[in-house]
Amino acid sequence: MKIxxxxxxxxxxxxxxxxxxxxxxxxxxxxLFSPIGENWEHIKEFLLKEYILNTVILVLATGLIxxxxxxxxxxxxxxxxxxxxxxxxxxxxxxxxxxPYIAGYVxxxxxxxxxxxxxxxxxxxxxxxxxDMLSMSGAVFVFSVFLMPYxxxxxxxxxxxxxxxxxxSSNLLGKNASETFLRIIxxxxxxxxxxxxxxxxxxxxxxxxxxxYFGIPTxxxxxxxxxxxxxxxxxxxxxxxxxxxxxxxxxxxxxxxRGRKRISLSRANSKSYTRKKASKPSRVTFYIVYALYVTAxxxxxxxxxxxxxxxxxxxxxxxxxxxxxxxxxxxxxxVTMLVLFxxxxxxxxxxxxxxxxxxxxxxxxxxxxxxxxxxxxVAVMMFFITLDRNFSWIYKSLxxxxxxxxxxxxxxxxxxxxxxxxxxxxSIESGFNKMGNKYYExxxxxxxxxxxxxxxxxxxxxxxxxxxxxxxxFVDVLKELPLTLILRPFNYxxxxxxxxxxxxxxxxxxxxxxxxxxxxxxxxxxxxxQFILKERKNAKN
Numbered sequence: 001m002k003i004x005x006x007x008x009x010x011x012x013x014x015x016x017x018x019x020x021x022x023x024x025x026x027x028x029x030x031x032l033f034s035p036i037g038e039n040w041e042h043i044k045e046f047l048l049k050e051y052i053l054n055t056v057i058l059v060l061a062t063g064l065i066x067x068x069x070x071x072x073x074x075x076x077x078x079x080x081x082x083x084x085x086x087x088x089x090x091x092x093x094x095x096x097x098x099x100p101y102i103a104g105y106v107x108x109x110x111x112x113x114x115x116x117x118x119x120x121x122x123x124x125x126x127x128x129x130x131x132d133m134l135s136m137s138g139a140v141f142v143f144s145v146f147l148m149p150y151x152x153x154x155x156x157x158x159x160x161x162x163x164x165x166x167x168x169s170s171n172l173l174g175k176n177a178s179e180t181f182l183r184i185i186x187x188x189x190x191x192x193x194x195x196x197x198x199x200x201x202x203x204x205x206x207x208x209x210x211x212x213y214f215g216i217p218t219x220x221x222x223x224x225x226x227x228x229x230x231x232x233x234x235x236x237x238x239x240x241x242x243x244x245x246x247x248x249x250x251x252x253x254x255x256x257x258r259g260r261k262r263i264s265l266s267r268a269n270s271k272s273y274t275r276k277k278a279s280k281p282s283r284v285t286f287y288i289v290y291a292l293y294v295t296a297x298x299x300x301x302x303x304x305x306x307x308x309x310x311x312x313x314x315x316x317x318x319x320x321x322x323x324x325x326x327x328x329x330x331x332x333x334x335v336t337m338l339v340l341f342x343x344x345x346x347x348x349x350x351x352x353x354x355x356x357x358x359x360x361x362x363x364x365x366x367x368x369x370x371x372x373x374x375x376x377x378v379a380v381m382m383f384f385i386t387l388d389r390n391f392s393w394i395y396k397s398l399x400x401x402x403x404x405x406x407x408x409x410x411x412x413x414x415x416x417x418x419x420x421x422x423x424x425x426x427s428i429e430s431g432f433n434k435m436g437n438k439y440y441e442x443x444x445x446x447x448x449x450x451x452x453x454x455x456x457x458x459x460x461x462x463x464x465x466x467x468x469x470x471x472x473x474f475v476d477v478l479k480e481l482p483l484t485l486i487l488r489p490f491n492y493x494x495x496x497x498x499x500x501x502x503x504x505x506x507x508x509x510x511x512x513x514x515x516x517x518x519x520x521x522x523x524x525x526x527x528x529x530q531f532i533l534k535e536r537k538n539a540k541n
Contacts, residue, residue: 018365021418027379039230040235062204074159076278080276095148095149097522100210102499103297105508108138112133116307134213147203150199151193166184170183202370219372224374224486233382240379244371306512315509324493324495328478333474335413335416336473338413344466348454374486409488411487412483412487423472428469432465478522481496495518496518
């Protein structure tokens with residue numbers, strides 16, 4: 001192919017990466033034709049309907065709540081000038097640092113029988129108020145509060161780029177602020193809102209820890225139970241395939257709802273919108289909603305976890321804590337480096353080679369984030385079982401055990417890399433798109449090789465995008481539970497799995513220490529990312 005001329009090594013490496021990403025999924029598809037397990041008929045007749053119903057209710061209810069409240073909060077901060085506006089925004093996305101399963105343990109511990117709230121009421125000689133937190137409505141509440149930052153981040157970015165001409169034209173036509181938002185801004189922001197809501201829905205499908213703790217049968221818990229509890233691989237694969245169909249349905253619905261319309265928000269020749277002071281009723285309403293959200297999503301979890309941690313100071317194994325912390329950071333760092341490595345090659349190939357194959361590669365790379373972790377776990381496990389089976393003769397010659405790859409840390413790292421490739425790649429691709437090809441072409445005209453051009457020209461320009469990609473990937477790996485829980489090697493733990501195991505053993509005080517470490521690391525990383533984004537914005541201006 002002439003279009004690949006001069007980019008042979010880049011094409012070769014990109015192809016290998018894409019094949020490695022695709023092979024587990026192809027292995028899973030091939031296993032669909034294996035004989036049906038004896039448990040499948042029972043699951044199909046008595047349990048499948050419940051799995052589908054619970055999953056759909058959680059996804060739709062959470063998507064609706066986060067879409068409405070998240071859009072409202074981001075719009076108010078984008079459109080109106082509040083005191084300490086930037087600080088309000090930074091605080092607003094910090095609940096993202098708290099994984100839903102940790103939040104579930106907190107609210108379960110507060111509202112359960114004999115929990116924190118009941119003890120306080122008894123201390124004050126009041127009749128206890130009991131809420132059934134370990135229920136479907138409780139799960140929807142937790143998911144909505146702690147996944148809402150996904151919607152806020154996406155819509156806030158869109159709203160902040162709206163030009164002033166939209167509002168000026170609407171005012172000239174006699175429309176007030178509410179009519180302008182409902183009739184103009186809301187239709188324009190449909191794509192951004194839907195995009196944020198779909199991210200929330202995918203996170204709900206991916207969750208295992210919260211629904212397991214709350215006792216809600218969903219596909220993620222069903223796959224885990226069928227695989228490890230019943231030892232029925234074929235039934236687990238069929239459950240995974242049905243879950244994949246739900247994901248495809250969600251993504252197809254997103255595409256249909258977005259429509260073919262594309263809104264250009266180029267600000268080259270347009271004046272930026274200047275935030276105005278909100279009316280008193282609007283300010284009061286916003287502060288009430290904001291205070292309730294921050295209290296539920298940040299203050300209550302942190303205060304409760306801190307209180308429990310103080311109770312566990314004498315019983316916590318400090319040496320074990322440090323060892324787990326070190327293992328988690330090392331694993332997250334390795335996965336982050338692999339994601340950056342793969343993202344750079346695919347992103348550069350997509351930038352330099354304008355062909356259908358480069359676009360296809362870019363689409364394949366981001367597919368992992370849209371697939372729930374339970375599906376990736378099953379696919380990767382089947383893939384590594386196949387590898388072990390085919391390479392057994394090599395293992396024998398090297399005196400290695402027959403399942404050398406199966407159950408190794410390599411398998412977990414491979415699965416995590418596939419899962420979070422999209423997060424790193426999207427930031428890197430955005431960085432390459434902003435750079436364009438002019439600097440690359442100028443460097444090659446001066447006789448520099450592609451490698452020299454990347455090191456001396458592309459890499460310095462790509463640094464902010466790489467840092468953002470690294471932080472986002474690192475934070476998500478820290479919080480990841482389903483993949484780590486299913487694929488971790490024997491006697492290997494991360495901070496997330498320790499929280500899950502301790503909470504499952506009713507050792508919530510010990511679990512809180514590990515949970516606070518996850519939250520602390522994630523919070524510092526996310527705040528650091530905000531400063532990076534701020535520096536990039538100031539550099540542009």
